[in-house]
Amino acid sequence: MESHxxxxxxxxxxxxxxxxVLSTAESCTGGGVATAVTDIAGSSAWFDRAFITYSNEAKMEMLAVCAxxxxQYGAVSEAVVQEMVTGALKYSNATIAVSISGIAGPGGGSEDKPVGTVxxxxxxxxxWQAVETVRFSGDRCAVRSQAVEYALKTLCDYLTEC
Known part of the structure; x- marks a missing residue:
């Protein structure tokens, strides 16, 4: 994607x-942020690693997310992504990280957490730490793409303000 x-x-x-140096901990995006950044030549100078933790077991084993x-909160929660981002920093050589967990659809949503919740x-x-829940629209591909874009844009905004 050109915007990515x-x-x-x-x-x-x-x-x-x-x-x-960046690290990512991704669930619903399946490594989309890591793919976007490693598509850029020279990214090895500023990207360390990606944790693709789609299952709850992977979140616990790779990032030390508490069972x-x-x-208590479910995989798609601010509490879980906070633990994911902490784990990404702890288990990498990164100095900055992003974590993402959401419901891309088409199923899996609920009244409290509809499809598109990320x-x-x-x-x-x-x-520095920030946490946010956003609701995107569209099909599975659109939700995942918007989530990748949002993660990248927020990192850019933060680093621009530094």
Whole structure:
């Protein structure tokens, strides 16, 4: 996607400018953010690794998400993405990370968490942390694409303000 490429190129420039290294922890996007950033030549200078933690077991094993958090709030929750982003920083060489968990559809939604609900968390080693839940529209592909774009844009906005 052209917008992903533009945002990833800008993100790479900003990460390099601020001597930051990115890691991702992704569920519903299935590595879409990692794909977008590694499509950019030279990304090895500012991208460390991706955790694709689609199952709850993967979230617990790879990112140390607590079973109790998953039981209490569900995989698509701000509490879980906060633990995911913390794990991404802990288990990588990154200085900044993003985590994503959501319901891309077409099924899996509920009244409280309809299809298109996506939770994000961002954090860096300098104590910055942000968490947000967004509702996107469209089919599965559209929801995933919008989530990738939103994650990249938020990282760019944060690094621009630094």
């Amino acid at each position: 490429q533009i945002l990833s190129t800008e993100l790479g420039r900003l990460l390099a400018k601020h001597s930051q 109790e958090t998953l039981d 939770c994000f968390a961002w954090a860096d080693v300098n104590s």
